[in-house]
Amino acid sequence: MTRHEWRGQELIPPDGAVVVTNHISKIDPLVLGHFIVDLPRNPRFLAKDTLFHKPFIGMVFRGAHQIPVHRNSADAAKALAAAVDAVADGSLVLMHPEGTCTKDPDLWPMKGKTGAARLALLCPARR
Helix, strand or coil, X not given: CCCCCCCCHHHCCCCCEEEECCCCCCCHHHHHHHHHHCCCCCXXXXXXXXXXXXXXXXXXXXXXXXXXXXXXXXXXXXXXXXXHHHHHCCCEEEEXXXXXXCCCCCCCCCCCCCHHHHHHHHCCCCC
């Protein structure tokens, strides 16, 4: 339906990494996933836990080993620990620092939360 031109794929390490992008559209995860699958790599997104309870998408998310984020709860930190473990195991973890799609009418990204920076600090550096 559309044509695309990927740029920057060579910057993605072959194992264990975190990719962070802004979330301005509901199709952002699909486009980012397509970008990563074309490498070819299997992306692991941090996604709000309510998506894991939806009839079809929940089955897909669980089957693809995505990482649920229990927002606004004591269990929210479990997602960060799971993401660190995934990176250490060589997975490519993808996240949107805002935690949700922008609410700005002009589609400007919202202020990011600290999860992306915390994840980067907790993941071991690879050389």
